[in-house]
Amino acid sequence: GAGVSQSPRYKVAKRGQDVALRCDPISGHVSLFWYQQALGQGPEFLTYFQNEAQLDKSGLPSDRFFAERPEGSVSTLKIQRTQQEDSAVYLCASSLAQGSNQPQHFGDGTRLSIL
Amino acid sequence: GENVEQHPSTLSVQEGDSAVIKCTYSDSASNYFPWYKQELGKGPQLIIDIRSNVGEKKDQRIAVTLNKTAKHFSLHITETQPEDSAVYFCAASISGGMNDMRFGAGTRLTVKP
Numbered sequence: 001g002a003g004v005s006q007s008p009r010y011k012v013a014k015r016g017q018d019v020a021l022r023c024d025p026i027s028g029h030v031s032l033f034w035y036q037q038a039l040g041q042g043p044e045f046l047t048y049f050q051n052e053a054q055l056d057k058s059g060l061p062s063d064r065f066f067a068e069r070p071e072g073s074v075s076t077l078k079i080q081r082t083q084q085e086d087s088a089v090y091l092c093a094s095s096l097a098q099g100s101n102q103p104q105h106f107g108d109g110t111r112l113s114i115l
Numbered sequence: 116g117e118n119v120e121q122h123p124s125t126l127s128v129q130e131g132d133s134a135v136i137k138c139t140y141s142d143s144a145s146n147y148f149p150w151y152k153q154e155l156g157k158g159p160q161l162i163i164d165i166r167s168n169v170g171e172k173k174d175q176r177i178a179v180t181l182n183k184t185a186k187h188f189s190l191h192i193t194e195t196q197p198e199d200s201a202v203y204f205c206a207a208s209i210s211g212g213m214n215d216m217r218f219g220a221g222t223r224l225t226v227k228p
Contacts, residue, residue, distance in 0.1 A: 004158070033216075042121075042204050042218030043159065056215075091158055100216040101147035101166075101208040106158035 002026060004107035006092050012113045013082050021077045021110045025094030032075050033104060034067055035091040043091050049075060050098050082114045117142040119207050121219025129227050134195055136222045138205035139187040145207040148188050150179060153202045153221070162203075163190070195226045 005024040013019050025032050031050055035043035036059075045059040051072040060067070064082075069075040079086055089111050093104040118141040128134050140148075146167035151159035165172045165179045165188065172179050176195075181188040192199055202223050208216040 006158075040221070042119075042206075042220050044218070045215055058215075093158075099208075103149065103161050103164060104216070105161065106151075108156070108158045 004092055004094055004105055006090075006107035006110050008110060009108065010111050010113075012115065014115050015082060015084060017082055018078065018080045019082055019112065021079075021090050021112070023075045023077070023092030023094075023107060025073065025075070025092070026096075026105055027073075029094035029096050029105075030098055031095040031100075031102070031104075032069055033093045033095075033100070034075070034077050035093065036061075037089040037091055037109070039088075046077070046090075048100070079112075082112075084114045087112055087114045116215060117145055117207055117209065117217040119205060119217045119219045121205050121222060123222060124220065125223045125225075127225045127227065128195055130195060130197060132195055134192045134199070134224055134226075136190045136203055136205070136224070137187060138189070138207075138219050139185075140207040140217075141186070142207070142209065143183075143186065144209045147208040148179070148181060149206050149208075149216075150177075150190050151204045151206065151218075153204065159204060192224075195224075197226050197228050200224055200226045 034046040037043045048056040049069040064080045066078045089109040091109045093106045095102040121138045149164035153159045178191040202221045205219045
């Protein structure tokens with residue numbers, strides 16, 4: 001398909017384990033965003049990439065969260081030493097142009113559960 | 116930073132009736148206002164958006180209005196159908212390379228057949 005693809009769809013981990021979440025954006029999209037969505041809430045911004053450059057990581061909740069997009073396409077969000085409060089749906093979105101004031105196309109997310 | 120408030124949190128209408136969801140924003144520099152529909156287990160899907168140089172935009176049964184002075188915008192769905200049932204999110208964003216799109220808390224719309 002031509003949409004944003006995220007994997008895995010579901011991830012269960014024990015507290016303290018590291019996890020890695022993958023995002024395949026729409027081909028050719030310059031901008032890539034990661035959001036965290038708690039149950040019953042709207043998405044909250046985590047970090048933004050323009051091509052391979054991480055221009056904004058102000059929304060990352062702690063230094064246990066790390067994101068990369070080394071070749072300007074696929075991105076990985078890594079969470080180290082997971083805590084129960086990390087349980088949420090992690091959404092990836094991409095857009096054709098730079099900045100957040102352009103239409104963003106979302107993947108279906110990864111639902112992360114920390115036991 | 117930007118703060119977006121959305122009302123109501125839940126909305127139930129009869130099939131064929133109209134539904135209106137309202138949002139307010141705090142930062143007068145915000146100039147892009149998308150609306151997303153999210154179905155269970157899916158990611159948000161963009162259904163309509165409006166920029167601050169436009170007061171109203173319509174796409175078939177969906178319309179969005181923007182009042183920059185009052186800093187609020189609304190989503191209008193006419194002739195609702197059961198498949199319109201979902202959670203709807205409004206959002207606001209600022210131009211100029213800023214990266215901070217803020218979302219409302221969502222409205223769960225139920226359309227009863």
